[in-house]
Amino acid sequence: MALADLPDDLIGGLAVRAAHPVSGGDIARAYRLDTADGPLFLKWRPGATPDLFEREAVGLRVLRAHRGELCVPEVVRETPSGLVLEWIDSAAASPFxxxxxxxxxxxxxxxxxxxxxxxxxxxxxxxxxxxxxxxxxxxxxxxxxxxxxxxxxxxxxxxxxxxxxxxxxxxxxxxxxxxxxxxxxxxxxxxxxxxxxxxxxxxxxxxxxxxxxxxxxxxxxxxxxxxxxxxxxxxxxxxxxxxxxxxxxxxxxxxxxxxxxxxxxxxxxxxxxxxxxxxxxxxxxx
The missing domain is CATH 3.90.1200.10 (Aminoglycoside phosphotransferase (APH), C-terminal lobe)
Incomplete structure (x- = not known):
């Protein structure tokens, strides 16, 4: 996808070099952003209810603060139309x-x-x-x-x-x-x-x-x-x-x-x- 098609309030200043669509559910469009500092995850829904991503960001931050042994991605950026999050490299499960x-x-x-x-x-x-x-x-x-x-x-x-x-x-x-x-x-x-x-x-x-x-x-x-x-x-x-x-x-x-x-x-x-x-x-x- 052309970077110009993504909202500047989500990607501006992140030194994004390329954006690639990835699977991300039924609610939002999802992309891997390749940046100078490594990959990030973008979820974006044009015309989203104004507080939809705000509520998700609140939840991610609270879960991250109390995650213990679990991992929760960092919220890099939040706007009414989407979120930029820490990228997670998926891998195979271990026996544990x-x-x-x-x-x-x-x-x-x-x-x-x-x-x-x-x-x-x-x-x-x-x-x-x-x-x-x-x-x-x-x-x-x-x-x-x-x-x-x-x-x-x-x-x-x-x-x-x-x-x-x-x-x-x-x-x-x-x-x-x-x-x-x-x-x-x-x-x-x-x-x-x-x-x-x-x-x-x-x-x-x-x-x-x-x-x-x-x-x-x-x-x-x-x-x-x-x-x-x-x-x-x-x-x-x-x-x-x-x-x-x-x-x-x-x-x-x-x-x-x-x-x-x-x-x-x-x-x-x-x-x-x-x-x-x-x-x-x-x-x-x-």
Missing amino acids: TEEDFGRGLAQLHRTIGPAFGSLDGSLAGYLGSAEVDLTPTIDWPEFFVQRRVIPLIDRGIGGGVVSREARVLIDRLAPRADELCGPPEPASLVHGDLWAGNRMVGTGGRNWLIDPAAHWARREIDLAMMSLFGGFDADCFAAYDEAFPLADGWRDRLRWYQLPPLLVHAILFGGGYGAAALDVLRHYAR
């Missing part, structure tokens, strides 16, 4: 990559916040490119059901990608929110969108976290997302549970905590995600 990730994630989750919700007092954030409410609260079941699941169900129904039965079911389940959400836990720092594509393996088999939707939440949110699309093996989960044991019944709650990503995928991509979310609601309403 999965266990290291489980222990590292457990260490990250031991970072405790004052309330569930945003990291910096902002009232909204994003899961993918779908806006979500991050107004802080000390009540996790209220946050999860009233501020996350119900609004996403309503948006999905409005868009014709989620059955109206979903609203009937969540209205039946809402009074059981305390039970369904599990025993009380403090708010942990979570990645928030931890599918396998947002974990990169770099040089030496080290684990990197990218593309976060970071906030303060119940830590099972990350475990549920890791289980939804696969890509993390049993050694990873065992190492996590050994380092930071999960509350009894956590496996039974995994599907419950998969509701937000299923609903967001239904809203953004359609397909069978709306039906999958409905199946989850039916499962817990039995």
Whole structure:
């Protein structure tokens, strides 16, 4: 791609010599920037919601500050239309990559916040490119059901990608929110969108976290997302549970905590995600 086609507020002053498109997900265009000081990663979405990349940058910086054994790329530049980040050379996993990730994630989750919700007092954030409410609260079941699941169900129904039965079911389940959400836990720092594509393996088999939707939440949110699309093996989960044991019944709650990503995928991509979310609601309403 011609450098002149990239926004100057993102690349100006970085001594960029060339830009090469790379794979980077469904939300933004992605490029490797070759500079005089080495490669950088650029993600760019013309016309992005003004705070989309601001929220991601906040999450990256907070995760980086508390990353422990995990790696998080440095934010080099942030604008309303994109981010420039430290470049990560991908590499093969080592025999210890999965266990290291489980222990590292457990260490990250031991970072405790004052309330569930945003990291910096902002009232909204994003899961993918779908806006979500991050107004802080000390009540996790209220946050999860009233501020996350119900609004996403309503948006999905409005868009014709989620059955109206979903609203009937969540209205039946809402009074059981305390039970369904599990025993009380403090708010942990979570990645928030931890599918396998947002974990990169770099040089030496080290684990990197990218593309976060970071906030303060119940830590099972990350475990549920890791289980939804696969890509993390049993050694990873065992190492996590050994380092930071999960509350009894956590496996039974995994599907419950998969509701937000299923609903967001239904809203953004359609397909069978709306039906999958409905199946989850039916499962817990039995």
